[in-house]
Amino acid sequence: MRLFLREHMGLIILYLMNFIALLTIYFIFGGLNSIPNLIYFILLSSFLLICYLIH
Numbered sequence: 001m002r003l004f005l006r007e008h009m010g011l012i013i014l015y016l017m018n019f020i021a022l023l024t025i026y027f028i029f030g031g032l033n034s035i036p037n038l039i040y041f042i043l044l045s046s047f048l049l050i051c052y053l054i055h
Contacts, residue, residue, distance in 0.1 A: 014052070015048065015052050018048060019045055022041065022044070022045060023041075026038075026041050
């Protein structure tokens with residue numbers, strides 16, 4: 001796991017920055033009062049993470 005983290009640290013940091021940006025946009029436009037948007041956001045972010053890990 002430590003070796004995995006060391007090899008993919010750049011991608012993980014990129015993903016975290018992307019996640020924070022998406023989260024900021026989400027809070028600006030939607031907020032937490034709309035649960036379907038939250039579910040969609042979680043699916044989208046996990047899909048992005050899977051794409052980064054496969055790539």
